Amino acid sequence: MTTFTVHTPETAPEGSKQILSGVKSGLGFVPNLLATMAEAPVLLEGYTTLAGILDKSDLSETERQIVLLTNNRLNGCTYCMAAHTTLSQMGGVDDVVIEALRTNTPIADAKLEALRTFAAVMNESRGWPEAAQLEAFFAAGYKQQHVLEVIVATSLKVMSNYTNHIAETELDDAFAKNVWSESDLKA
Template sequence: MNDFKIHTTESAPKASKPVLEAAKKKMGFIPNLMATMAESPVMIESYLTLMGLFDKTELSETERQIILMTNNRLNACTYCMAAHTAVSKMSGVDNDVIAALRSGTPINDPKLEALRTFAIIINESRGWASEEQVATFLAAGYTKQTVLDVIVGTSLKVLSNYSTHIVEPELDAAFAQVAWTKDMVSVA
C-alpha cells in the first residue's frame, strides 16, 4: 500500500484547503479519494473543476453515470465504482441500469446501451473510434457534442481512477454498502 496522507482541511496544503472545504460543503464529508488527491492542489482542483464542467453537459444524470461507471469498471476502480453506485442510487438512476453498469452487461434501453458501448469504445481504443463507430453512436440518437462529452467523462475518470490505483484510499463508510469487485454481477 502506498503511504498517501488522507488530508483534512487542516492538514492539506494551503492551496488545497478551499477546494476541500467546498467538497465538504457540497457532500457533507470529504471522500478519502479527494482527501488524498489534496496532496496536489492542481490534482484536486482539476478533478473538482472537471467534475463541475461535466455536470454542465446536456446529458442526464443517468447518461453521465453510464459514462463514469463504464470507465470505472473498465479501469477496475473498486473505490470509484462504489462511490458512483452510491451517487447513482441517490440520484434516482434506475437499479437495472446500475446493475448492468456494475456487471458490464447490456442496458435494456437501446439508446442508453449505445452510450455504454460508445464509452467502452472510447476507453478501450484510447479515443481512436472508427468513423463507423461514431456513425453508429450518432444513429442511436446522440450528437457530435455527446461524442466529445463522452471524452470529457472519460478524462474525468482518468484523473480519479488512476489516482485511486496509486493512492489506494480506504473506501468511505458512506460507500461501504455498495462496495464492488471485478467479479460482482449485480447491485447489492
C-alpha cells in the same frame, strides 16, 4: 507501495484547504479520494472543476453516470465503482441501469446501451473509435457534441481512477454498502 496522505481541510496544502472545506460543508464529510488528491492542489482543483463542468453537459445524470461507471469498470477502480453507484442512486438513476453497469450486461434501453457501448469503445481504443462505431452512436440519437462530452467524462475518470490505483484509496463508509469487485462482472 507508498502510503499517500489522506488530508483534512486543516492538514491539506494551502491550495486545497478551501476546496476540502467546501466539500465537507456540502457533503458532511471529505471523501478519501478528494482527501488524497489534496496533496496536489492542481489535481484536486482540476478534478472538482472538471466534475462541475461535466454537470453542465448535454448528457443527463443517467447518461453521465453510464459513461463514468463504464470507465470505472474498465479501469478496475473499485473505489469509484462504489462511489458512483451511490451517487447514481442519489441522482435517481434507475436501479436496473446501475446493475447493468456494475455487472457489464446490456442496458435494455437501446439509446443508453449505445452510450454504454460507445463509452467502452472510447476507453478501450484510447480515443480511436472506428467510423462504424461513431455511426452506430449517431444512429442511436447522439450528436458530435456527445462524443466530445464522453471525452470529458473519460478524462475525469482517468484522474480519479489512476489516483485510486496509485494511492489504494480506502473506501469511505458512505460508499461501503455499494462495494464492488471484478467478481461482480457477468460478461
